[in-house]
Amino acid sequence: MAKVYSNGQGLQSASFSVKKGEFVGVVGKSGVGKTTLMRLLCGAIFPTSGSLTIFGTQMETVKRGKLRQLRNRIATVYQNYNVIPCLDVARNVILGRLSEASWYETVRRLALPTKAENEEIRTILTKLQINEKMDERCQELSGGQQQRVAIARALYSHADMYLVDEPIASVDPTTANIILQTFQTLKQDGKTIIMNLHQLDHALKYCDRILMLDQGSVSFDGTPAEFLQSSQYARLASAENSNRRCRPYE
């Protein structure tokens, strides 16, 4: 498929399929089309040519109702977090599971979450080490904390597929590992994860497949071990000024 914007930029050519339960890392320089790919995969935009099938549904001909159902099976974590600043952390997380709820149920969950709902939210926030912020408004949090709230909201959705755009861009190395380990646990539960990552060492360590984009096209598709041996890895690592060869399996 391709998604070419009116200025000629975008994703020029991508051909791949992803299996249930795979953790795919999408790497590549800035501007090569990683976010465009994410937006295609969550049905926010559509290919300008070629074909895209998500959960067996062809996106070129999808009807509005079916698209809504598909989107309910996909959780997206955007680079800019998309949290609601004036709501507290718990309520931002609750938003992750409201798409199917009636108007009454939406108000009830936001105004009067049950003990079980609060406990589930607290468990997710504890995993991401941000539970002490549960009652604080998002506008009072740092960028890295807001990023973890956005991740918690995605986890609360119980989606089948997680599209995650640069989830560790604003966090310290310890938190980065916590976040990536959380997604690895999801993968073990059979969830599919497609994650844009700039940090090659983390992609090599946590993903079980690497897709590299270069100038809007897929230039590599293989395992981390194959990627590590590839000329594409060498080029990208040196371009990102990090040609320190990683040894993720040691």
Ligand SMILES: Nc1ncnc2c1ncn2[C@@H]1O[C@H](COP(=O)(O)OP(=O)(O)OP(=O)(O)O)[C@@H](O)[C@H]1O
């Ligand atoms: N809505 C748009 N209209 C026109 N051009 C766009 C649009 N969105 C992205 N582009 C262009 O498409 C190309 C790919 O952008 P995209 O955001 O997908 O890259 P990226 O790999 O995610 O970059 P980064 O790593 O910096 O986030 C870029 O050249 C960008 O300028």
